[in-house]
Amino acid sequence: MTFSASIVTLFPDAFPGALGLSHIGRALSEGRWSLETIDLRAFGQGPHKQVDDTPAGGGPGMVIRADVAAAAIDSIRRNGRPLLYPSPRGRPFTQALARDWSHGDGLIVFCGRFEGLDERAIDARGMLEVSVGDVVLAGGEIAAMLILEAVLRLRPGVLGNSDSLSEESFVAGLLEQPHYTRPRVFEDRPIPEVLLSGDHARIEAWRKAERERITRARRPDLLPNPKPAPPES
Ligand code: SAH
Numbered sequence: 280m281t282f283s284a285s286i287v288t289l290f291p292d293a294f295p296g297a298l299g300l301s302h303i304g305r306a307l308s309e310g311r312w313s314l315e316t317i318d319l320r321a322f323g324q325g326p327h328k329q330v331d332d333t334p335a336g337g338g339p340g341m342v343i344r345a346d347v348a349a350a351a352i353d354s355i356r357r358n359g360r361p362l363l364y365p366s367p368r369g370r371p372f373t374q375a376l377a378r379d380w381s382h383g384d385g386l387i388v389f390c391g392r393f394e395g396l397d398e399r400a401i402d403a404r405g406m407l408e409v410s411v412g413d414v415v416l417a418g419g420e421i422a423a424m425l426i427l428e429a430v431l432r433l434r435p436g437v438l439g440n441s442d443s444l445s446e447e448s449f450v451a452g453l454l455e456q457p458h459y460t461r462p463r464v465f466e467d468r469p470i471p472e473v474l475l476s477g478d479h480a481r482i483e484a485w486r487k488a489e490r491e492r493i494t495r496a497r498r499p500d501l502l503p504n505p506k507p508a509p510p511e512s
Contacts, residue, residue, distance in 0.1 A: 280384065283358070296420075298427055311436060319348070341394060349404060366408040377429040386427065411426065454493050
């Protein structure tokens with residue numbers, strides 16, 4: 280089963296972009312996943328192929344027309360694939376979603392631009408709004424690449440070493456421990472002695488403790504049972 284990505288965008292040249300590099304790029308050229316871009320402009324209206332118009336009710340910027348967006352989406356064979364609309368208002372994209380989608384047949388991603396997309400297209404086509412962070416990008420293209428990269432690297436046979444997938448950040452709900460390699464001392468900073476001990480049980484215990492320490496310090500919200508704040512008296 281191969282994985283098919285379909286991207287609706289005003290900037291088809293942005294793809295594959297970083298998805299053409301390294302393991303994921305090799306998997307693309309070997310046909311282990313496929314990429315199709317749909318040029319939204321081709322569905323635009325009039326001699327200028329206009330895709331956007333002024334917001335109803337006034338205000339700054341332009342909004343992508345519902346009819347133009349829907350026509351572009353309807354030109355794609357959906358085959359049961361989720362239809363995503365990257366948007367700052369969306370459900371936060373997580374490793375759990377990446378894992379779910381990596382088990383599927385592919386994704387369709389509609390890349391917004393300007394102020395965004397007419398709400399009626401989102402509703403009428405059942406788009407799932409997904410946010411890649413509490414920031415505002417200029418368009419959905421980089422968000423689409425981010426989502427696809429996270430999903431594709433989980434597909435069997437895309438990364439060389441599947442062990443590297445089972446030990447990384449978020450897999451056990453924790454952030455990853457620090458990594459070290461040569462040289463043994465860098466600018467007076469030695470590699471932690473335990474990692475050179477050859478004692479695998481001690482090394483594993485150290486790594487686990489480091490994962491917990493770093494997660495507690497940086498992302499306590501990820502910990503399984505965050506202690507509820509004491510009630511205010
Ligand atoms: N006016 C919108 C932002 C539009 S940004 C708002 O205030 O919510 C233009 C496009 O960039 C959006 O349609 C969306 O597709 C994409 N985009 C911007 N920020 C994003 C984010 N954090 N996550 C996913 N997509 C984003």
